[in-house]
Amino acid sequence: MSLRLKPLHPVFAAEASGIDLTRPLADSEVREINAAMNQYAVLVWRGQPLTGQQQLDFAKSFGPLDLGLKKVFKRKERLEDEHLIDISNVDAEGKVAGRDSPKNLSNFANQLWHSDSSFQDPRAAYSMLHALVLPSWGGNTEFADLRAAYDGLPERTKAELQGLRAEHYALHTRILLGDEAYTDDQKKAIPPAVWPLVETHAGSGRKLLFVGVHARQVIGWPTAESRMYLQDLLEHATQREFVYRHEWQVGDLVMWDNRGTLHRGRRYDIAERRELRRTTIEDVPEARLMAA
Ligand code: OGA
Numbered sequence: 129m130s131l132r133l134k135p136l137h138p139v140f141a142a143e144a145s146g147i148d149l150t151r152p153l154a155d156s157e158v159r160e161i162n163a164a165m166n167q168y169a170v171l172v173w174r175g176q177p178l179t180g181q182q183q184l185d186f187a188k189s190f191g192p193l194d195l196g197l198k199k200v201f202k203r204k205e206r207l208e209d210e211h212l213i214d215i216s217n218v219d220a221e222g223k224v225a226g227r228d229s230p231k232n233l234s235n236f237a238n239q240l241w242h243s244d245s246s247f248q249d250p251r252a253a254y255s256m257l258h259a260l261v262l263p264s265w266g267g268n269t270e271f272a273d274l275r276a277a278y279d280g281l282p283e284r285t286k287a288e289l290q291g292l293r294a295e296h297y298a299l300h301t302r303i304l305l306g307d308e309a310y311t312d313d314q315k316k317a318i319p320p321a322v323w324p325l326v327e328t329h330a331g332s333g334r335k336l337l338f339v340g341v342h343a344r345q346v347i348g349w350p351t352a353e354s355r356m357y358l359q360d361l362l363e364h365a366t367q368r369e370f371v372y373r374h375e376w377q378v379g380d381l382v383m384w385d386n387r388g389t390l391h392r393g394r395r396y397d398i399a400e401r402r403e404l405r406r407t408t409i410e411d412v413p414e415a416r417l418m419a420a
């Protein structure tokens with residue numbers, strides 16, 4: 129069977145079906161999925177009964193796996209494979225994490241608009257998030273299309289953005305959330321990464337506005353002016369017309385291209401369990417991101 133796509137939003141995002149994600153992918157299927165990702169940037173697969181290993185294998189068909197912040201925070205983890213990222217409010221012992229726990233700090237950081245791992249080089253290409261346990265209300269995930277955001281900029285801003293670059297820093301969101309107790313070694317463990325504010329998306333040839341909450345400084349600009357500019361651009365990029373809101377069902381696998389979208393989690397009652405698992409691919413030359 130081959131890939132079927134049903135658009136979910138006027139500018140991006142589609143529901144995908146017709147390929148069995150629990151089995152090894154044929155090269156032709158990898159290319160078909162890449163072509164769909166180039167077009168839609170977010171793909172939603174419903175009713176996927178994936179084990180952790182099957183999710184890892186699916187992800188690895190697109191490239192090497194990313195560890196994100198696990199390089200800095202060497203904490204005890206619930207999930208065995210370090211490449212399977214535990215997006216949950218459950219602690220290493222399996223209990224719902226405390227309100228002020230490090231686990232929930234990460235979850236609150238995920239509720240700010242971001243591109244996974246944009247604070248490191250290489251950054252993330254695709255992320256894939258699989259839902260296992262959901263709370264009774266809230267906890268949606270929203271996605272914003274950075275290509276549509278670029279297209280929607282005033283011409284004056286497009287011209288002004290040419291050649292500008294921004295520094296993305298791993299602990300910026302944590303610090304924004306009031307968590308500042310990091311050792312110098314932790315602060316230095318991930319040096320900031322610098323990305324152009326305007327880029328051309330390799331797979332679609334479309335220009336995009338690469339912002340997000342990890343961006344803390346426009347290179348060469350004063351800090352206050354930088355932060356306001358980045359804030360304005362982020363506000364532009366995340367207008368409702370560029371946003372798809374995903375309402376999770378157990379068994380959903382949502383994959384997105386971090387090089388062309390932002391995402392954020394939405395609020396829920398953190399006394400209730402929410403358990404998802406993420407795999408993320410590094411944006412490196414050996415990744416298999418070529419399309420059909
Ligand atoms: C992520 C993320 C948001 C959410 O998994 O990378 O940002 O809704 N998740 O859990």
Ligand code: MN
Nearest residue numbers: 238242243244
């Ligand atoms: Mn994320």
